[in-house]
Amino acid sequence: MSPIRAISLVIVLTVFASAVLGAGNWQPLKNDGLHDPENPAIEILQEPGEALGVLVPDSAGNKVDWVRSLQEGLIEPRPSLDGDEEPNIRDTTVLMKNTYPLFYVRFTHKPHTQWMSCEACHDRIFVPQVDANPINMGKILEGEYCGLCHGAVSFPLTECNRCHNTNPATLGREEAATGEGTQ
């Protein structure tokens, strides 16, 4: 193999690996474009790679699967300042079907309530009632409804299939008819 080909191959594989695994490319703070490298704090602040590299890897956003990291106990974000509040986990799901031509969206309460209390969403973002909110993709892209968090802090909106996660063809007949799912 010619050297050029060999080098090309290595680069192609590197690009492929970093795109697929998305791992290991956290920017050091001094060249993240935000922090002032002259500021003495740069020596004291924690590097993202140091904290995030030990969590469950992912390909988008912080390159961390925050839900799995929490559920596997790698992190334990406190529910209140002193940490002694009772967690209020809700285990229902809501099926949203105005998604043509994509898959339906199944919204799951459980991972969300592991990250925040009901008041974070109800009623300031969503009325707690099936189909009571005029959600559509345009509003989400403008930062309303799901798009208030997703695309800013929670995984980005480019991850269509994480929300559009339910193939209508595989739904039970009854569920498809009522549009309401539980558990």
Place this chain on the structure above:
Amino acid sequence: MKRWPRRMLAILVVVALGPAVIAWAEYADVTINTRSEAEGVAPVIYPHWFHRIRFQCSVCHVDLDIKMGAGTTGITMEKLIDGQYCGACHNGNIAWSIDNCDLCHSGRPGLETGVKGGHETMGPGLY
């Protein structure tokens, strides 16, 4: 014909090294500069990734009344010293105290208020 692999190599090098060279803020970092620079201190950088390892979203966004909108909460030093917002934790008790100016005021000159590393750079902008 002989040129082509070299050209391809050049393109591949750019693609491979680009992300390492281009500045890339950590996803969900918030920069706040509504008053800071005008009042002679560096802009504030608030890292979500660091805090969400330790606290759920609702601790700040429900209990402490911090709004989900960069620069919209109306944070001032007076309120922080009074124990509100960042000051509810950065009081030498839950976290290091408010005297550590540099740790919060760590941004480059001229930063605009906003959420960084997010949809502005990679997300719906492409959609």
